[in-house]
Amino acid sequence: MSKILVVGGNNDLLESFISVISADMHRVSEVATAEMALEELKGGVGFSVILLEHRLPGLNGIKFLQQLKIHPEYQNIPVIFHSALNDDEIYSEAIRFGAHAYLTKPINSPLLIALINSAIKHHEELLVINRAAQEKGEALHFLQEGKYHCQTIAEAGRLANGLAHLCPDEQWVRLVLHELLINAIEHGNLEIGYSEKSRLMEDDQFNQETERRLADPIYCDRRATVEFSRVADCLTFTIQDEGSGFDWKSYLQVDPERMMDSNGRGIALSNLSAANAIEYEGSGNTVKVTVKLPSANT
Numbered sequence: 001m002s003k004i005l006v007v008g009g010n011n012d013l014l015e016s017f018i019s020v021i022s023a024d025m026h027r028v029s030e031v032a033t034a035e036m037a038l039e040e041l042k043g044g045v046g047f048s049v050i051l052l053e054h055r056l057p058g059l060n061g062i063k064f065l066q067q068l069k070i071h072p073e074y075q076n077i078p079v080i081f082h083s084a085l086n087d088d089e090i091y092s093e094a095i096r097f098g099a100h101a102y103l104t105k106p107i108n109s110p111l112l113i114a115l116i117n118s119a120i121k122h123h124e125e126l127l128v129i130n131r132a133a134q135e136k137g138e139a140l141h142f143l144q145e146g147k148y149h150c151q152t153i154a155e156a157g158r159l160a161n162g163l164a165h166l167c168p169d170e171q172w173v174r175l176v177l178h179e180l181l182i183n184a185i186e187h188g189n190l191e192i193g194y195s196e197k198s199r200l201m202e203d204d205q206f207n208q209e210t211e212r213r214l215a216d217p218i219y220c221d222r223r224a225t226v227e228f229s230r231v232a233d234c235l236t237f238t239i240q241d242e243g244s245g246f247d248w249k250s251y252l253q254v255d256p257e258r259m260m261d262s263n264g265r266g267i268a269l270s271n272l273s274a275a276n277a278i279e280y281e282g283s284g285n286t287v288k289v290t291v292k293l294p295s296a297n298t
Contacts, residue, residue, distance in 0.1 A: 008053025245283025
């Protein structure tokens with residue numbers, strides 16, 4: 001059973017949420033303030049998703065979100081941010097500080113369910129990846145170059161986790177490689193377009209369609225490839241898929257026009273997080289991630 005924390009006194013959000021979820025699948029806890037939410041989190045319940053209202057007494061939603069995302073125990077919990085205001089600045093801040101999604105009134109019940117399911121799936125994947133991260137081998141740090149392939153989302157997670165061990169900022173690299181590999185598989189190799197993914201998620205058919213295409217002779221032999229190289233003071237990861245590419249430029253920044261969509265933020269979130277560099281090449285089916293290594297003199 002998934003555990004969901006609702007933060008805020010907005011009864012409309014809570015009532016809309018409870019009316020469309022299954023009590024057999026989700027346990028819901030409600031608190032009115034950010035301070036109460038922190039106490040609830042400290043209780044060790046293990047929440048899979050947080051629904052967070054912007055207007056809170058005391059610490060507002062944005063400030064609370066910032067605190068969550070720098071806390072090592074809570075930073076991987078997906079946050080669905082909610083505001084009564086259709087405000088570009090609030091939206092951009094929420095996404096920049098790590099919100100999984102952003103909702104405004106009126107609440108679209110199918111979209112809400114799609115976002116919750118997406119957030120739970122994302123959280124479960126991160127738990128698996130982070131557990132595996134504890135098993136890293138020191139021999140990886142002697143690796144100079146390599147070429148790797150993956151076909152499924154599960155394989156992408158394991159590959160992102162393994163390659164992240166090579167880097168000083170494992171968490172950022174794990175997130176970025178995971179997001180970019182998922183895009184390479186879903187949008188590149190399986191040719192699931194942006195609008196199509198949104199529709200499939202809202203209809204709760206996305207996983208079924210993904211599995212269908214992975215078994216389809218048209219797509220079943222396609223792989224996402226990662227080429228790794230260690231050069232001087234940096235590591236590079238070049239990801240390539242077998243699709244025809246896409247208009248990647250429009251996804252590098254968070255677009256307020258897509259604020260209510262159930263997908264399409266992975267590239268922008270990776271780019272916003274980047275202390276290093278993410279560069280797309282050509283038609284968009286090749287992307288290069290460059291990770292700076294700390295200087296030997298520091």
